[in-house]
Amino acid sequence: MAELRTSPKDAYDLILEAIDTGIYKPGDRLVESELADRFGVSRTPIREALQRLETQSLLTRDGRSLIVASLDHSQLAELYVVRGELEGLAARLAARHATPEEVRVLRDMLDADHALVNDPHAMSRANRRFHKQIHLASHNRFLVQQLDLVHRSMALLASTSIAADGRSQDTLKEHAMIVEAIEAGDGEAADRALRDHISKAFVIRLRLDAEAVEAAE
Incomplete structure (x- = not known):
């Protein structure tokens, strides 16, 4: 199964690439379940990847949602x-x-x-x-x-x-x-x-x- 082969690092790279290539732009909301469906992985590595991206300030909070950060x-x-x-x-x-x-x-x-x-x-x-x-x-x-x-x-x-x-x-x-x-x-x-x-x-x-x-x- 894909989710057994996919590590948090893999999910992180997939999301980062999607941001880098403009699939997700600054201000776009990232939803855990939608990302899991898009990349065909389980929600656990997606959740861990989102936490890592937030720690690196690539994502930011908008209420309870995570959105792609922007630079002023x-x-x-x-x-x-x-x-x-x-x-x-x-x-x-x-x-x-x-x-x-x-x-x-x-x-x-x-x-x-x-x-x-x-x-x-x-x-x-x-x-x-x-x-x-x-x-x-x-x-x-x-x-x-x-x-x-x-x-x-x-x-x-x-x-x-x-x-x-x-x-x-x-x-x-x-x-x-x-x-x-x-x-x-x-x-x-x-x-x-x-x-x-x-x-x-x-x-x-x-x-x-x-x-x-x-x-x-």
Whole structure:
């Protein structure tokens, strides 16, 4: 039976992926029984996963209900500050420690992602894979753990900045600069290129949020 094979971690990953891919958006109510039916698992691992997500502030209480949390302007700014610092450090360490094979993987990702420029959702997933590869290439497990936490919080953003006009192409150019610096073993340049990449994404994010507020008024 599915429920015997499914652990709390599995249920956690399923719900987190559903939030990350926009199936559940900020403000959506998560109902234990509905989640169990959707994912074909028992309610016990779902309940434990929901408790874990609430502890991590990815879910919040609305009365007795659990809803997907949202980030206000200050929280968003704080998140991007931390992300820029940690991502920059990951790039700096990757320039120092990445193996030739890991650099080759980054190059291959970059080449493959050119086919995705007209698909923002696919490009967004590819962007996450690219950044994760840099995290792993840093060869610092504690940094990778912290970046995992940051990227979980990124799932609370209702849309991807890559959906903005021209952003996919710009993202690929910025990724290329990051890879070139890592491949050259230039930690300073890698750090700078990745911080600049995150800064530009933040500007786009703020612009999209401002446009959404204006449209709602």
